[in-house]
Amino acid sequence: MAEVQRYHAFVIILHWLMALCFILMLASGIAMEEFIIDKSLKFKMFQWHKSLGVLLLISFAFRVLARFIFKVPKLPKEFSKKDQRLAHFGHLALYFFMVALPLSGWVMVSSSVFGLPTFVFDTFTWPHVPGIAGNEGINGFSRGGHKYMGYAFTMMIVLHIAAVVLHLKKEKINLLKRMSFRG
Numbered sequence: 001m002a003e004v005q006r007y008h009a010f011v012i013i014l015h016w017l018m019a020l021c022f023i024l025m026l027a028s029g030i031a032m033e034e035f036i037i038d039k040s041l042k043f044k045m046f047q048w049h050k051s052l053g054v055l056l057l058i059s060f061a062f063r064v065l066a067r068f069i070f071k072v073p074k075l076p077k078e079f080s081k082k083d084q085r086l087a088h089f090g091h092l093a094l095y096f097f098m099v100a101l102p103l104s105g106w107v108m109v110s111s112s113v114f115g116l117p118t119f120v121f122d123t124f125t126w127p128h129v130p131g132i133a134g135n136e137g138i139n140g141f142s143r144g145g146h147k148y149m150g151y152a153f154t155m156m157i158v159l160h161i162a163a164v165v166l167h168l169k170k171e172k173i174n175l176l177k178r179m180s181f182r183g
């Protein structure tokens with residue numbers, strides 16, 4: 001088995017917590033849109049989806065800070081130049097969706113004609129983006145962006161997991177060790 005270096009413990013914890021939350025966000029978003037759900041439950045799901053989305057937006061800021069503060073471990077030396085470029089591009093795309101999805105969701109609710117507030121887990125009100133309330137153009141654009149980026153993000157996550165499995169099968173490189181405390 002090839003030698004691998006690990007990410008910092010803080011990054012590891014944040015990676016797995018955020019991964020779980022993103023999967024819940026994608027599942028709840030699709031359920032809200034595609035399934036016929038009782039109105040009061042749907043309202044609760046919207047508030048829950050928006051609350052977790054806001055927390056993910058805040059967590060993203062910590063994730064980016066952590067990337068600058070803690071050293072990013074070098075990719076295994078067995079990685080070809082092409083694999084290194086693919087890994088960097090894949091991670092960059094994941095980072096893009098991690099911030100673009102909550103931002104587009106925030107813009108969407110802020111530009112809605114309904115103007116419903118976002119109560120983050122019933123503790124505080126997250127403000128709307130100022131100056132765009134009721135703007136149908138911005139609302140349509142951000143709604144479309146949120147939806148299609150949701151699908152593209154799902155695809156990137158599948159590729160991300162597939163890459164980990166492929167490197168293990170083909171080159172016997174266990175990348176999971178880079179994102180875990182033991183092993």
Ligand code: HEM
Nearest residue numbers: 025026029030033050053054056101102105106109147150
């Ligand atoms: C953090 C990452 C997020 C992910 C992965 C995500 C994902 C999704 C997905 C997949 C849908 C279904 C889209 C469709 O099929 O039309 C959806 C819908 C929705 N999301 Fe998010 N979302 C996120 C953050 C947010 C945030 C921060 C807000 C608002 C503050 C938000 C508000 C909404 C709303 C209002 C809908 C319903 C859209 C509609 O009525 O057309 N989302 N989300």
Ligand code: HEM
Nearest residue numbers: 019020022023067072091094095157161164175176178179
């Ligand atoms: C579901 C949402 C997920 C997101 C948004 C995500 C995002 C990311 C990002 C951005 C990195 C690069 C970290 C950096 O260099 O700063 C990373 C690394 C990694 N992720 Fe995920 N991840 C997710 C789920 C998963 C899952 C389910 C697995 C399980 C196979 C996984 C395994 C890994 C591993 C092993 C690494 C280290 C890769 C390396 O640098 O060699 N991730 N992830």
